[in-house]
Amino acid sequence: MRVVPVCALALLAPVLAATQAMANGPAIDYGPRPAFLIDQLPDGELKTKLQSCEGQTPMKTDFSIGHRGAPLLFPEHTVESNRAAARMGAGILECDVTFTQDLELVCRHAQNDLHTTTNILLTDLADTCVTPFTAASGDTPAGAECRTSEITLEQFRTLTPKMDSADRTATTAEAYQGGIADWRTNLFTDGATLMTHAESIALFASLGAKFTPELKTPSVEMPFNGFSQEDYAQKLVDEFKAAGVPASDVWLQSFNLEDVQYWIEAEPEFGAQAVYLVDHYNLDGFDPQDATTWPMPLSDYAEMGINYIAPPTWVLVATENGEIVPSTWANQANDAGLNIITWTLERSGQLTDGGGWYFQTIADVTTNGGAYYQLLDVLAQDVGVEGVFSDWPATVTYYANCLGL
Secondary structure, three states: OOOOOOHHHHOOHHHHHHHHHHOOOOOOOOOOHHHHHHHOOOOOHHHHHHHHOOOOOOOOEEEEEEOOOOOOOOOOOOHHHHHHHHHOOEEEEOOEEEEOOOOOEEEOOOOOOHHHHEOHHHOHHHHHOOEEEEOOEOOEOOEEEOOHHHOOHHHHOOOOEOOOOOOOOOOOHHHHOOOOOOOOOOOOOOOOOOOEHHHHHHHHHHOOOEEOOEEOOOOOOOOEOOEOHHHHHHHHHHHHHHOOOOHHHEOOEEOOHHHHHHHHHHOHHHHOOOEEOOOHHHOOOOOOOOHHHOOOOOHHHHHOOOOEEOOEHHHHEEEEOOEEEEOHHHHHHHHOOOEEEEEEEOOOOOOOOOOOHHHHHHHHHOOOOOHHHHHHHHHHHHHOOOEEEEOOOHHHHHHHHHHOO
16 A cells, blocks of 8 residues: 655644644534524424523534535635534534645545636636536536646645536636525635645634544546555545544545445544445435335445444435324434434525425425424434534534534
8 A cells, every 4th residue: 555644744733632622612603593494493392492492502512513614605615614614513524535636635525626616717727627618508508627636735725715606507717607506695705715634624623623524536547646545545544643633533434335444444443433425325216215225234334344324314204194204214224223424404595395305305394494403303303313414503503402412
């Protein structure tokens, strides 16, 4: 195995370890959104309970996980997005990890998302894009593809982050920067700052938060410049070791089962909390109520040594007599002794027409914003999830504090 040096990070270890040990994090503030959603709940036990907690002192909780920070309103994977998430009480923060041409780890949702998450198309680095900007024409939408693997870390640092969006009707690169969903905003983009993975470790520690990095599937063929998939998975762990972060504060994630198995074998302390982001919901015919449509029994994952598993929210729930209930998938995951984490709340906009992809198995009971809390209540109380990713962590933090999670 190729060894990737992290000597520079080692110099930061004492500082980061001390910072993490002492940091209490920022003051927590729910803001108005939780109450806004609770007001939309039908009268009943859940609404009464949640309303009774209004005015309580907000507290940080590991049940609330910042999904790329707080990208409902802030550019994802930026310093500002994660500070916002921490200020909403997210006890765990996420850096999706990919790599640059010079093999430095950076926070991006995908290796090939620079054309939608930064201003690269408006800079000289547009020449590095594997697919240059192409204007919309007739039925053909505008498009581009720009990768971190085509630029160095120094070049990456020159980019300006923006809300993840693209105007597919655009005829110019400038117009292509638009397309922000109507429930999001660009009001908090000024001065937003990109991060390396190492910088995210230092930031999250200073905010008193724990860590859940996701090793993203490369867009390039591996090995890349001599950098193998195993090197990639190991370098992620090595950066935590160099920073003095205990394995108990880290939940490594990957959609690649081989990555999770590698961590379990090569780094058992970190592997004990490695999270397999199951992707078999993408299979044709997958039905969370029908085990014959799954690639294997969920107990097989536990037999591999996997302790944490993470599907999207809709896989864990169904409806029965007009009520949200745990799905067969959720019940079997619990029977297998798997810890469940789920994603992603507050990623669907307004819930007036079924809620879209994240609510697809409960669309018949999703009619307004109160469904966020109805879903969350079933996930917490009936499914028993360990944590919930959210694009606006205050929603989850409020619930967790109110219910004592």
